[in-house]
Amino acid sequence: MIKLYDFPRSPYCQKVRLTLAEKDLSYEKIFVDLIKNEQKAPDFLRLNPYGKVPVLIDEDEVIYDSTIINEYLEDEYPHPPLMPEQSSERARVRMFEDFADNSFTAQSGLLVAELRKPAEQVDQERVQRYRTDLLRVLEFLERYLEGKEYIAGAFSLADLAFAPRLLILPNLGVEIPARLKNALAWIERLRQRPSIKQLQQELASL
Numbered sequence: 001m002i003k004l005y006d007f008p009r010s011p012y013c014q015k016v017r018l019t020l021a022e023k024d025l026s027y028e029k030i031f032v033d034l035i036k037n038e039q040k041a042p043d044f045l046r047l048n049p050y051g052k053v054p055v056l057i058d059e060d061e062v063i064y065d066s067t068i069i070n071e072y073l074e075d076e077y078p079h080p081p082l083m084p085e086q087s088s089e090r091a092r093v094r095m096f097e098d099f100a101d102n103s104f105t106a107q108s109g110l111l112v113a114e115l116r117k118p119a120e121q122v123d124q125e126r127v128q129r130y131r132t133d134l135l136r137v138l139e140f141l142e143r144y145l146e147g148k149e150y151i152a153g154a155f156s157l158a159d160l161a162f163a164p165r166l167l168i169l170p171n172l173g174v175e176i177p178a179r180l181k182n183a184l185a186w187i188e189r190l191r192q193r194p195s196i197k198q199l200q201q202e203l204a205s206l
């Protein structure tokens with residue numbers, strides 16, 4: 001059985017969990033406590049030298065990095081497909097995934113970290129800057145979403161890369177203005193997917 005080394009609050013783990021759910025794959029979750037630094041223990045570093053979750057084990061294959069794991073799942077379990085067929089469209093999905101990881105999930109991580117500080121230590125100027133940065137990303141995506149249901153056309157790994165943090169924007173105090181109608185409709189479409197509903201239920205019971 002597939003094993004996923006997981007920390008539930010990690011958006012990168014959530015991205016892989018969503019892909020496993022979309023492909024209806026059963027798997028065992030192994031909790032790695034990042035608070036206790038378990039990801040830096042020698043046994044874990046043998047799985048992933050970077051000392052980060054997620055790590056996926058399938059048979060004897062050990063795979064780390066959420067994007068590489070999701071590509072592996074797509075190659076190994078191609079149905080339902082989460083990548084387009086044409087190479088130019090596949091490249092577009094990969095560019096969006098990369099953008100999601102580096103410019104959206106990473107940026108929202110800074111905001112999450114700031115908001116988790118004790119109230120008197122929260123730097124409100126920074127909070128505002130991070131919120132503005134996230135809205136700028138949504139403004140940018142708005143143009144790509146024109147006339148499309150999902151960010152790269154058909155539903156794909158690119159949507160799954162954005163989904164974990166898109167879903168928590170309201171909890172982070174990021175209010176999406178009504179003029180970003182494509183982005184709002186996209187988020188709502190994502191919310192309706194069974195994989196996302198299931199993840200939200202699992203996270204709510206933590």
Ligand SMILES: N[C@@H](CCC(=O)N[C@@H](CS)C(=O)NCC(=O)O)C(=O)O
Nearest residue numbers: 010011012051052053054065066067
């Ligand atoms: N590029 C990696 C990033 C993974 C990552 O940053 N994981 C975080 C949790 S969200 C982690 O394990 N941090 C622990 C650490 O850096 O010590 C991926 O996509 O899997």
